[in-house]
Amino acid sequence: MKSKSPRPPRSASAPAASRCVARREWGQNFFRAAAAACRFSAQLDSSDAIAPGSPNDLLTVEIGAGSGRVTKALASTGSPLLAVEIDTQWARRLAAESLPDVTVVNEDFLTLQLPGQPVRLIGNLPFVSGTKILRRCLELGPDRMRQGVFLLQREYVGKRTGAWGGNLFNAQWEPWYAFEKGLAFSRQEFNPVPRADTQTLMVTPHRKPPVPWRERTAYQRFTQQVFDTGQMTIGEAARKVLRRGHAQFVRGAGVRPADRVKDLTVPEWTALFRAHQRTADC
Numbered sequence: 406m407k408s409k410s411p412r413p414p415r416s417a418s419a420p421a422a423s424r425c426v427a428r429r430e431w432g433q434n435f436f437r438a439a440a441a442a443c444r445f446s447a448q449l450d451s452s453d454a455i456a457p458g459s460p461n462d463l464l465t466v467e468i469g470a471g472s473g474r475v476t477k478a479l480a481s482t483g484s485p486l487l488a489v490e491i492d493t494q495w496a497r498r499l500a501a502e503s504l505p506d507v508t509v510v511n512e513d514f515l516t517l518q519l520p521g522q523p524v525r526l527i528g529n530l531p532f533v534s535g536t537k538i539l540r541r542c543l544e545l546g547p548d549r550m551r552q553g554v555f556l557l558q559r560e561y562v563g564k565r566t567g568a569w570g571g572n573l574f575n576a577q578w579e580p581w582y583a584f585e586k587g588l589a590f591s592r593q594e595f596n597p598v599p600r601a602d603t604q605t606l607m608v609t610p611h612r613k614p615p616v617p618w619r620e621r622t623a624y625q626r627f628t629q630q631v632f633d634t635g636q637m638t639i640g641e642a643a644r645k646v647l648r649r650g651h652a653q654f655v656r657g658a659g660v661r662p663a664d665r666v667k668d669l670t671v672p673e674w675t676a677l678f679r680a681h682q683r684t685a686d687c
């Protein structure tokens with residue numbers, strides 16, 4: 406086990422208190438039963454379709470291995486697994502079990518340098534840092550991140566899968582990834598019982614993204630600018646983003662000015678992005 410000095414939980418002083426703080430700050434709500442952890446892990450696709458052309462290079466990464474219920478379910482499949490755990494105590498315990506094909510690293514996933522090969526990512530994620538961890542996974546790009554299976558709060562998964570319409574996060578990532586619901590798990594299936602029920606968020610990269618990955622930064626900056634105007638419709642938002650040529654920019658994209666920003670589809674965002682680039686070039 407690689408054991409770099411881990412970040413101690415903030416404000417932890419005595420060992421008993423630090424365990425308590427670790428549980429809360431690192432979201433340590435573990436699967437109670439092996440059977441539920443197996444059902445969760447089985448959602449990972451082990452077919453060659455995940456990494457066509459290089460199936461043997463594919464590495465599975467578990468984020469937040471904790472007591473290892475998910476790790477053990479994954480280890481039984483026989484493919485190489487990197488189990489990442491921020492908490493030294495749990496990382497040491499798991500490493501001591503010497504599971505076949507499992508490498509345990511005691512690191513913060515948010516700062517961990519992953520190997521450069523394609524990865525499948527899976528984790529029963531801490532609620533507190535779930536969005537940050539998800540974003541870090543997406544930042545690997547659709548060529549490297551071949552699948553994501555993440556257990557998060559049910560309401561959060563509803564948001565990511567469109568239960569309440571569009572939002573900035575989805576607008577920024579949907580050209581490269583599809584977000585879908587997977588299995589749900591009641592809060593009673595974890596110890597200690599968390600404050601919310603959970604659901605799996607399934608993330609699949611698009612084979613042919615409508616916007617090349619190298620344009621991600623410009624594309625995300627553009628969507629951010631539109632949302633930051635705080636305007637309801639794309640016509641009003643365009644007026645704020647571009648002082649001159651806003652009407653032409655929206656028309657040029659084939660979008661109706663009265664359409665609501667939160668209802669725009671990926672093809673509409675893409676067309677707006679292209680029209681904005683053309684307008685900016687003039």
Ligand SMILES: C[S@@+](CC[C@H](N)C(=O)[O-])C[C@H]1O[C@@H](n2cnc3c(N)ncnc32)[C@H](O)[C@@H]1O
Nearest residue numbers: 431434435436469470471490491513514529531
């Ligand atoms: C919800 S528990 C899941 C534990 C176990 N996989 C299970 O399903 O029973 C989340 C785990 O992620 C770990 N964790 C929290 N933040 C982390 C981070 N930034 N990097 C790595 N592990 C983290 C916690 O210590 C905890 O063990």
